[in-house]
Amino acid sequence: MILLEQIKSRRLQLGLKQSDMRMRLGMSRQQYQRLEASGNPRLNTLELVAKGLNAELMLIPQDKREAVLAVLAKSTPSDQRGHAQTPPEETGDPLIDDPWRGLLEENE
Missing domain, CATH: 1.10.260 (434 Repressor (Amino-terminal Domain))
Structure with a gap:
């Protein structure tokens, strides 16, 4: 888009x-x-x-674009409004704990 x-x-x-x-x-x-x-x-x-628009400009490397869009698509409305989510220690899923981990790093 x-x-x-x-x-x-x-x-x-x-x-x-x-x-x-x-x-x-x-x-x-x-x-x-x-x-x-x-x-x-x-x-x-x-x-x-x-x-x-209560938004922020970002530059995203092209090779990470799809991954960023996927993470954003998984965001829930409560995430976007800033309400509390399940604490990371309760989920046990590293992607849920920190979905941005490693996303924009050069070497993956």
Whole structure:
């Protein structure tokens, strides 16, 4: 999924309209609409949009992309809201204990 699609998808997940972004970002609906449709935003604009969408920008090595997407797909809604999960010592599963362990390391 390309970045602009991810931005739109995140906005929709939050139940926001393009016009709602004005208050969150300080940019007009038209500016935001252009960005989402075909923009070529600067890094500082992307950081502002990410903050407004309660998100974070990341660079992920291409060879780790599928693994990262798989971990993110396994996240539950309670994980995303920051509620407590089962403590790692109770699961006994190393992937559940730390699903990011080794994911972005060079040598695996």
